[in-house]
Amino acid sequence: NPVSIEHARAITSSALGEAFTVFQMIHNTPFGDIVDTEDDLQPYLYKGIEKSIRVFCIMNAVIRTMKVEEETLKSRSYK
Numbered sequence: 001n002p003v004s005i006e007h008a009r010a011i012t013s014s015a016l017g018e019a020f021t022v023f024q025m026i027h028n029t030p031f032g033d034i035v036d037t038e039d040d041l042q043p044y045l046y047k048g049i050e051k052s053i054r055v056f057c058i059m060n061a062v063i064r065t066m067k068v069e070e071e072t073l074k075s076r077s078y079k
Contacts, residue, residue, distance in 0.1 A: 004058055004061070004062050005058075005059075005062060007058060008055045008058045008059055008062075011051050011054055011055050011058070012051075012052075012055050014051055015047075015048045015051035015052045015055065016048075018044045018045070018047050018048030018051065019048050021044045022041055022044050022045050022048065025037045025040065025041050025044070026041065
């Protein structure tokens, strides 16, 4: 169902936002000095991972249950 893919796209965008937040938090942290950011960073990191897993589960369900109309695709590919 295309709606499922749209949901996956939106969740992916949100997960990417979490990843950018993590990157912005650590990009100026001195090497090895993770104490500065670890407590504040972890919620964003884990939320991003959870959202990514949700997307993989949704897309797994979509791919496993989709039906491809081969004849329709073939006829459209020659136009």
